[in-house]
Amino acid sequence: MSNASKTRLLDWQELSQQDMIDAAADFYRQMRRRRSVRDFADRPVPMQVVEHAIATAGTAPSGANQQPWHFAVTTDPQVKTQLLEAAEQEEREFYSRRATKAWLDALAPFGTDASKPFLETAPVLIGVFMQKSSTDENGQRHKNYYPTESVGIACGLLIASLHLAGLATLAHTPSPMGFMNEIFARPGNEKPYLLLVVGYPADNCRLPDIERKTHEQIYSNVP
Ligand SMILES: Cc1cc2nc3c(=O)[nH]c(=O)nc-3n(C[C@H](O)[C@H](O)[C@H](O)COP(=O)(O)O)c2cc1C
Numbered sequence: 001m002s003n004a005s006k007t008r009l010l011d012w013q014e015l016s017q018q019d020m021i022d023a024a025a026d027f028y029r030q031m032r033r034r035r036s037v038r039d040f041a042d043r044p045v046p047m048q049v050v051e052h053a054i055a056t057a058g059t060a061p062s063g064a065n066q067q068p069w070h071f072a073v074t075t076d077p078q079v080k081t082q083l084l085e086a087a088e089q090e091e092r093e094f095y096s097r098r099a100t101k102a103w104l105d106a107l108a109p110f111g112t113d114a115s116k117p118f119l120e121t122a123p124v125l126i127g128v129f130m131q132k133s134s135t136d137e138n139g140q141r142h143k144n145y146y147p148t149e150s151v152g153i154a155c156g157l158l159i160a161s162l163h164l165a166g167l168a169t170l171a172h173t174p175s176p177m178g179f180m181n182e183i184f185a186r187p188g189n190e191k192p193y194l195l196l197v198v199g200y201p202a203d204n205c206r207l208p209d210i211e212r213k214t215h216e217q218i219y220s221n222v223p
Contacts (some may be wrong), residue, residue, distance in 0.1 A: 009041060018095075038195075040202055043123065044075070045123050045199055047124075048164070053161035053165065057161070062147075063150050066149055067150070071126050072127040074124070075123055075124055083195065086179035087117055090174045090175060094174070098175070109128040111208065116174070130148065132144060142151070155196070159171070168198070171194050172194065176201035177195065
């Protein structure tokens with residue numbers, strides 16, 4: 001018999017079947033409006049929205065409850081310029097040398113290139129870091145379990161929360177992202193996971209004309 005300490009499930013809300021269906025349908029209706037934005041307005045956003053969204057990300061499930069994430073936020077124009085310069089340097093290498101033809105072909109519909117002006121224009125940048133290992137109370141370092149999956153789920157909650165609060169985002173992954181540790185002053189056991197760009201869409205914001213897979217393509221029901 002396990003002697004793990006247990007607690008009661010608090011705050012559980014049982015819904016009627018109709019309310020369950022309505023809640024799921026409503027969330028889908030809200031989320032299907034989400035798009036990645038690459039043209040941002042420069043006006044500031046309420047920082048409490050960002051703080052609540054990060055708190056929401058911190059509610060994500062994680063392997064062995066290790067919560068292997070850190071969210072470093074900046075609104076500082078100088079820090080944003082440093083991030084832009086470092087990201088564009090990596091992106092120039094990527095587009096001119098590192099990317100395979102297949103990768104460039106996959107990116108063609110988005111019309112993206114090495115220029116990332118949104119890193120200066122958008123009011124908020126969130127550096128998301130994945131903790132590959134943690135140090136326990138005895139100073140012992142141990143590996144974290146499933147950090148990639150855990151941080152991915154946390155980022156999903158973060159993006160959903162910001163979207164529902166009326167903000168646009170872009171998950172940006174300049175490759176490689178090692179410069180983020182230095183600029184955000186994060187330790188070496190944390191791997192940069194993505195740079196989340198947050199703000200309002202610019203008035204003239206244009207989006208790639210792409211489609212999502214159909215329900216039938218992403219769903220199967222094994223009898
Ligand atoms: C892990 C990940 C990395 C991404 N990296 C970039 C990126 O570096 N630059 C970019 O412009 N978009 C990036 N995107 C955005 C995708 O291109 C976008 O989500 C996809 O085309 C679908 O469009 P939508 O988000 O508007 O539905 C990334 C998205 C994810 C999930």
